[in-house]
Amino acid sequence: AQKVTQAQTEISVVEKEDVTLDCVYETRDTTYYLFWYKQPPSGELVFLIRRNSFDEQNEISGRYSWNFQKSTSSFNFTITASQVVDSAVYFCALGRGSTLGRLYFGRGTQLTVWP
Amino acid sequence: DTEVTQTPKHLVMGMTNKKSLKCEQHMGHRAMYWYKQKAKKPPELMFVYSYEKLSINESVPSRFSPECPNSSLLNLHLHALQPEDSALYLCASSQVKRAGAPEAFFGQGTRLTVV
Numbered sequence: 641a642q643k644v645t646q647a648q649t650e651i652s653v654v655e656k657e658d659v660t661l662d663c664v665y666e667t668r669d670t671t672y673y674l675f676w677y678k679q680p681p682s683g684e685l686v687f688l689i690r691r692n693s694f695d696e697q698n699e700i701s702g703r704y705s706w707n708f709q710k711s712t713s714s715f716n717f718t719i720t721a722s723q724v725v726d727s728a729v730y731f732c733a734l735g736r737g738s739t740l741g742r743l744y745f746g747r748g749t750q751l752t753v754w755p
Numbered sequence: 756d757t758e759v760t761q762t763p764k765h766l767v768m769g770m771t772n773k774k775s776l777k778c779e780q781h782m783g784h785r786a787m788y789w790y791k792q793k794a795k796k797p798p799e800l801m802f803v804y805s806y807e808k809l810s811i812n813e814s815v816p817s818r819f820s821p822e823c824p825n826s827s828l829l830n831l832h833l834h835a836l837q838p839e840d841s842a843l844y845l846c847a848s849s850q851v852k853r854a855g856a857p858e859a860f861f862g863q864g865t866r867l868t869v870v
Contacts, residue, residue, distance in 0.1 A: 683843055684862065684864065685845065687861075741810075741859070742800055742803070742811065745798055747796070748797055
């Protein structure tokens with residue numbers, strides 16, 4: 641079975657603080673994909689990052705960075721120097737290599753950044 | 756251009772009405788999806804179309820009827836809905852897996868209220 645766990649329901653930080661969103665996944669597939677999506681109040685799910693199961697290279701893109709560790713089945717997401725515009729619900733999602741289109745979402749983490 | 760356009764953005768309908776949700780993308784994606792999202796919950800997959808053919812139906816009630824007239828358009832026809840069907844309906848598109856990047860791009864959604 642596929643499962644994504646985001647243990648943090650809500651996080652509040654003050655602007656310019658760093659914040660890390662946790663994601664733990666379960667799958668028996670050898671090929672899979674992991675995603676982070678951002679959902680602002682407007683409703684659109686904005687794609688942020690994808691990692692393939694065979695690519696454990698971590699990455700930094702501007703204020704965003706990702707830490708993918710297969711050994712602990714974790715795919716954490718860090719925002720450096722947070723801004724008010726980062727306030728949103730962030731979803732971690734798992735896609736199987738074999739099943740077209742189906743995304744398994746975590747329950748989401750509401751991030752609020754206060755000025 | 757990574758845009759998926761959904762219309763209308765808001766819809767209020769009675770339980771005896773018939774309405775349709777529309778979704779359009781021009782990214783050349785051959786996979787399109789409908790998701791349903793209740794408040795404070797993650798999106799739930801409803802339907803997947805691959806090459807304009809229905810490939811996944813997540814046991815959705817027949818009062819929801821999807822249609823994919825061509826590779827750019829996806830409709831969701833609604834008839835005799837119940838108040839519990841009130842939700843945000845999200846359309847998404849992606850390349851077909853194993854042919855390219857599997858990430859899905861989402862529209863802003865239609866906020867549906869059934870009265």
